Amino acid sequence: MATALYDLTVPMFIRGLTVLSGLLDKGAAYATEKGIDPATLTGAQLIADMKPLTAQVQFACDTAKGTVTRIGELEPVAMADTEQTFEELQARIAKTIALLEAVPRERIDGREDATVVLKLPNGDMPFTGRSHVLTFSLPNFYFHLTTAYALLRQAGVPVGKSDFLGGV
Amino acid sequence: MATALYDLTVPMFIRGLTVLSGLLDKGAAYATEKGIDPATLTGAQLIADMKPLTAQVQFACDTAKGTVTRIGELEPVAMADTEQTFEELQARIAKTIALLEAVPRERIDGREDATVVLKLPNGDMPFTGRSHVLTFSLPNFYFHLTTAYALLRQAGVPVGKSDFLGGV
Numbered sequence: 618m619a620t621a622l623y624d625l626t627v628p629m630f631i632r633g634l635t636v637l638s639g640l641l642d643k644g645a646a647y648a649t650e651k652g653i654d655p656a657t658l659t660g661a662q663l664i665a666d667m668k669p670l671t672a673q674v675q676f677a678c679d680t681a682k683g684t685v686t687r688i689g690e691l692e693p694v695a696m697a698d699t700e701q702t703f704e705e706l707q708a709r710i711a712k713t714i715a716l717l718e719a720v721p722r723e724r725i726d727g728r729e730d731a732t733v734v735l736k737l738p739n740g741d742m743p744f745t746g747r748s749h750v751l752t753f754s755l756p757n758f759y760f761h762l763t764t765a766y767a768l769l770r771q772a773g774v775p776v777g778k779s780d781f782l783g784g785v
Numbered sequence: 786m787a788t789a790l791y792d793l794t795v796p797m798f799i800r801g802l803t804v805l806s807g808l809l810d811k812g813a814a815y816a817t818e819k820g821i822d823p824a825t826l827t828g829a830q831l832i833a834d835m836k837p838l839t840a841q842v843q844f845a846c847d848t849a850k851g852t853v854t855r856i857g858e859l860e861p862v863a864m865a866d867t868e869q870t871f872e873e874l875q876a877r878i879a880k881t882i883a884l885l886e887a888v889p890r891e892r893i894d895g896r897e898d899a900t901v902v903l904k905l906p907n908g909d910m911p912f913t914g915r916s917h918v919l920t921f922s923l924p925n926f927y928f929h930l931t932t933a934y935a936l937l938r939q940a941g942v943p944v945g946k947s948d949f950l951g952g953v
Contacts, residue, residue: 618897619787620915629919663939729786747788751797756950759927766928767935771831782924 623725625750626688627717630681633762634717636783637677638710640769640776644670645703647774655703661768670768672698674706677761678713684754685717687733688746689724791893793918794856795885798849801930802885804951805845806878808937808944812838813871815942823871829936838936840866842874845929846881852922853885855901856914857892 648655660669668676675698686693694716700706728746735742735753744753766781816823828837836844843866854861862884868874896914903910903921912921934949 619789621787760931763928763931
């Protein structure tokens with residue numbers, strides 16, 4: 618049986634955000650253990666003109682939230698990008714997971730061919746529900762998850778591929 | 786209409802590998818322009834005990850190839866991990882895309898609930914066709930794509946998010 622759109626979104630995002638939460642836990646524990654200022658980790662960047670770990674977490678959350686909001690035509694829930702600490706990032710993830718858990722399956726399923734518009738500063742990008750998930754949301758979501766992983770890994774946090782894949 | 790398993794695999798991988806090929810082209814062009822030894826880029830690592838760019842490309846290709854081989858019960862095609870140069874990495878990607886393009890849709894569709902076993906050095910991991918794609922193949926594929934991007938981006942190659950997302 619083919620795969621419902623809900624199953625390509627809500628559980629995928631919850632799973633990924635749970636993984637991200639676990640990676641951040643390992644980052645916070647590493648900072649404590651090594652006596653490192655946690656802000657060194659939460660502010661870590663791959664290169665000076667790329668966003669830090671805090672923003673990677675915010676973007677991952679927003680990709681998940683934005684996708685279900687657009688596809689399900691749900692009331693947008695704004696979240697200010699003010700998180701700086703590991704605790705605040707964990708709260709952002711928890712809030713996003715709670716929002717995802719509250720999305721009724723029937724708001725997502727059947728929306729594969731619906732028009733979904735991503736509004737960007739430089740114009741509107743039209744998708745179908747399916748193309749939005751497959752060509753934008755999933756690649757973008759994993760981009761920010763992997764970048765968060767890369768930042769922690771490069772800083773010496775003992776995370777490995779099995780932490781990224783989660784309980785497969 | 787729900788999404789067929791073929792559409793969650795073959796076109797997703799071809800799209801991602803095409804993006805990866807474009808990123809490598811930008812890397813090669815940057816090396817030429819700046820007079821950098823291309824091996825500095827193909828051998829770049831995020832940290833000393835993490836695999837270099839060459840391996841990230843090999844792993845992305847193998848995730849795609851392995852997924853369709855396992856789900857479609859296709860004859861395995863071995864590819865030695867000997868690539869060192871941008872040209873060799875491009876050839877590996879092209880060979881993998883050709884293999885993907887030759888996968889008949891009917892070998893993948895309908896295999897959602899089939900047993901699919903991932904053989905690892907430390908034991909077998911059983912999945913269904915669907916869970917294999919959603920919880921292993923797609924996250925793992927984008928992990929290696931994003932890590933390749935991160936390595937090029939950190940080395941100064943002018944790549945941006947739109948290069949990663951491709952023609953959305």
